[in-house]
Amino acid sequence: MKTDVIVVGSGGAGMAAALTAARAGARVTVLERAKVFGGTTAWSGAFIWVPNNSLMKAAGIKDSRSDALKYLKRLTFGWVSIELIESFVDQAPKMVDWMMSEGMTWGILANFPDYHSEFPGGKVGRAMEPKLFDTNRLGKKKDLLRSSPSDMAAEYSEIEKWGGTADMKGWDFGLVVDRMQKGIVGFGRAGIGKMMELCLKAGVEFIANTRTVQLIREGKRISGVYAECDGQKKQYEAWLGVILACGGFEWNPTLVHRFLSVPMVAPVSPPYNTGDGLLMSMEVGANLANMAEQIGMPALSIPGEVTDGQPLSRPINPLRAMPGSIIVNRAGKRFVDEAHNYNDMAKSMGIFDAVRFDHPNVPAFVIFDNKFRSSYMVGTVGPTDPTPPWLNESASLDDLAVKIGVDGKGLKEQIAQFNLSAAKGKDPVFHRGETLYDRYYGDHGNKPNPSLRPIDVPPYYAVEARYGSLGTKGGPLTDPVGRVVDVHDEPIPGLYAAGNVAASVFGPAYPGAGASVVTAWTFGWLAGQNIVSERKGL
Amino acid sequence: MPEIQRDASIALPIGQVWEFIADMNEWAHCLPGYCAHEMKSETESIWRLKGDVGILSREVDLRVIITEWVDQDRVKFTLKGVYEPVEGKGQVGIIAKDITQTKLILQMELKATGLMGPIINALLGKVITGMGDEFIASLSDELLKRNGKSR
Numbered sequence: 275m276k277t278d279v280i281v282v283g284s285g286g287a288g289m290a291a292a293l294t295a296a297r298a299g300a301r302v303t304v305l306e307r308a309k310v311f312g313g314t315t316a317w318s319g320a321f322i323w324v325p326n327n328s329l330m331k332a333a334g335i336k337d338s339r340s341d342a343l344k345y346l347k348r349l350t351f352g353w354v355s356i357e358l359i360e361s362f363v364d365q366a367p368k369m370v371d372w373m374m375s376e377g378m379t380w381g382i383l384a385n386f387p388d389y390h391s392e393f394p395g396g397k398v399g400r401a402m403e404p405k406l407f408d409t410n411r412l413g414k415k416k417d418l419l420r421s422s423p424s425d426m427a428a429e430y431s432e433i434e435k436w437g438g439t440a441d442m443k444g445w446d447f448g449l450v451v452d453r454m455q456k457g458i459v460g461f462g463r464a465g466i467g468k469m470m471e472l473c474l475k476a477g478v479e480f481i482a483n484t485r486t487v488q489l490i491r492e493g494k495r496i497s498g499v500y501a502e503c504d505g506q507k508k509q510y511e512a513w514l515g516v517i518l519a520c521g522g523f524e525w526n527p528t529l530v531h532r533f534l535s536v537p538m539v540a541p542v543s544p545p546y547n548t549g550d551g552l553l554m555s556m557e558v559g560a561n562l563a564n565m566a567e568q569i570g571m572p573a574l575s576i577p578g579e580v581t582d583g584q585p586l587s588r589p590i591n592p593l594r595a596m597p598g599s600i601i602v603n604r605a606g607k608r609f610v611d612e613a614h615n616y617n618d619m620a621k622s623m624g625i626f627d628a629v630r631f632d633h634p635n636v637p638a639f640v641i642f643d644n645k646f647r648s649s650y651m652v653g654t655v656g657p658t659d660p661t662p663p664w665l666n667e668s669a670s671l672d673d674l675a676v677k678i679g680v681d682g683k684g685l686k687e688q689i690a691q692f693n694l695s696a697a698k699g700k701d702p703v704f705h706r707g708e709t710l711y712d713r714y715y716g717d718h719g720n721k722p723n724p725s726l727r728p729i730d731v732p733p734y735y736a737v738e739a740r741y742g743s744l745g746t747k748g749g750p751l752t753d754p755v756g757r758v759v760d761v762h763d764e765p766i767p768g769l770y771a772a773g774n775v776a777a778s779v780f781g782p783a784y785p786g787a788g789a790s791v792v793t794a795w796t797f798g799w800l801a802g803q804n805i806v807s808e809r810k811g812l
Numbered sequence: 813m814p815e816i817q818r819d820a821s822i823a824l825p826i827g828q829v830w831e832f833i834a835d836m837n838e839w840a841h842c843l844p845g846y847c848a849h850e851m852k853s854e855t856e857s858i859w860r861l862k863g864d865v866g867i868l869s870r871e872v873d874l875r876v877i878i879t880e881w882v883d884q885d886r887v888k889f890t891l892k893g894v895y896e897p898v899e900g901k902g903q904v905g906i907i908a909k910d911i912t913q914t915k916l917i918l919q920m921e922l923k924a925t926g927l928m929g930p931i932i933n934a935l936l937g938k939v940i941t942g943m944g945d946e947f948i949a950s951l952s953d954e955l956l957k958r959n960g961k962s963r
Binding site for chain 2: 442447448454576578581586654662
């Protein structure tokens with residue numbers, strides 16, 4: 275099969291790259307390993323974090339290039355090239371404007387703080403969400419749009435108005451169900467669904483159930499791929515080149531051990547991100563970066579819940595910010611501000627104790643009381659639903675400690691110490707609830723601190739907080755336009771990478787809501803343009 | 813509330829069909845997603861089923877209580893999630909069409925309660941329709957197979 279551009283993967287990066295290349299005049303074929311399209315982006319909120327974007331300006335929210343750079347330089351410690359950071363800061367707003375001119379629609383999340391808004395250059399209001407999408411616009415391909423375990427036919431801004439996750443009694447479920455029955459979707463499915471509609475209009479060819487296994491080289495240039503479908507290996511030629519957009523390696527335990535070296539056991543993504551792109555790019559001599567980094571997420575696994583044949587893990591988010599809960603380790607002790615952003619909070623779960631020579635903070639447990647249980651959803655269990663065994667309901671903290679295997683004395687001491695300060699809305703040890711981010715995700719009806727109150731109403735409960743990942747963010751290093759570079763930092767002709775398959779421009783950090791989807795779209799957009807323009811005139 | 817009604821004609825006399833239906837151990841495995849069941853008493857049993865709702869597959873424990881039993885006619889029952897907020901009722905009935913043919917009727921309704929009930933109910937309709945179709949077909953096939961016949 276011959277085409278101009280092959281895009282490997284159909285998540286956010288793949289769709290952005292495919293759309294852009296097609297609109298630049300190329301014939302584009304997207305090869306997707308799974309039987310449905312949408313990748314990890316379909317499971318996400320599909321928010322995008324875009325400093326200094328035009329929607330912020332229109333809403334009167336002040337931002338600047340210099341503030342964005344100041345913020346990102348602080349977060350990346352100088353470990354990411356300034357050219358790459360500048361490329362993101364300059365191009366992401368342009369990507370948004372271009373996508374909107376093509377038909378994408380976003381709404382601004384004016385109240386959403388950056389994940390470290392307290393740092394110089396940090397702000398509120400940089401995140402945007404996709405508008406609802408009618409899947410009937412995909413025609414016969416409607417059922418090929420990947421579903422999500424947390425499908426919700428609503429926009430985040432609506433949910434905020436209805437009461438947020440702290441108070442779901444005000445949610446308009448009638449409206450949500452009506453939309454579901456009409457095929458209208460929100461969040462990740464909305465963002466990726468709209469992208470797919472635009473790609474189809476632009477003539478992009480989509481091929482599912484086809485796993486790309488090897489890059490083809492002609493001299494130094496990447497000229498195509500080998501891909502397998504139902505056991506048959508086929509050659510796909512692409513004279514302009516290949517854009518890798520096939521996600522990270524969080525579902526590959528061997529690569530997780532080799533590169534992440536932390537006890538991450540619960541990927542919160544579709545089970546197809548096994549490092550295909552990483553391995554293929556290594557085979558052709560790509561330079562690698564950010565290999566120890568991932569978008570960590572404390573996760574909950576409900577026994578017996580399976581998706582795509584694999585155990586399903588769900589983010590413990592924003593549950594861990596709600597007042598009346600803490601997270602403890604085996605010693606019964608807290609180890610972090612539980613409400614802190616997931617990327618950084620999860621790093622605490624991977625801490626290594628050099629003397630004991632183990633990871634003391636896994637397993638970890640979310641501990642909460644009956645008032646919490648009666649107020650908030652815990653996974654899929656509502657406040658008035660029967661209590662399943664995995665909530666470990668116990669009449670006392672002693673009983674609870676025995677059930678979950680943590681030190682009972684340590685747990686009781688911890689709760690007593692925590693309660694003393696929490697009663698005044700304070701956390702002198704980990705400062706929970708002091709940042710904008712913590713307070714944003716808490717229960718605004720709880721005073722004086724939306725994230726803190728004593729845990730003192732029996733019975734008590736515990737769920738395991740597993741070390742999870744929304745995706746790895748290390749991989750082939752790219753230049754500011756998405757070209758994969760070799761070990762001498764020279765571009766490998768014909769090879770691009772975008773999204774979680776590539777080394778993230780944000781290094782160890784996660785600056786705000788939508789940080790991973792925006793890198794996918796921005797560098798997918800850049801790759802799509804440049805793979806076409808690079809060979810023009812030849 | 814999501815509900816189904818299905819029927820099938822079985823080329824067997826009513827007595828043979830009833831003998832099969834009256835013993836749940838005979839047909840338990842015909843239930844789509846069947847994992848296990850446990851008799852608690854003559855009228856109460858717990859069933860573990862693996863159900864697909866959208867892209868999720870999940871094990872669900874249901875408590876079934878027989879509320880009416882009329883020989884060679886019908887069995888009525890209620891069901892309720894042990895840990896899941898679902899409840900419903902149904903009946904399996906048989907009618908002799910003639911001395912060699914029996915009509916088997918399955919009727920069931922199931923609804924989710926709780927905070928997420930409205931959304932789950934929107935998905936449940938398709939689920940129980942599919943289950944009902946598969947169950948009645950599987951029952952028919954098993955009945956006929958045991959009596960040396962096929963559909």
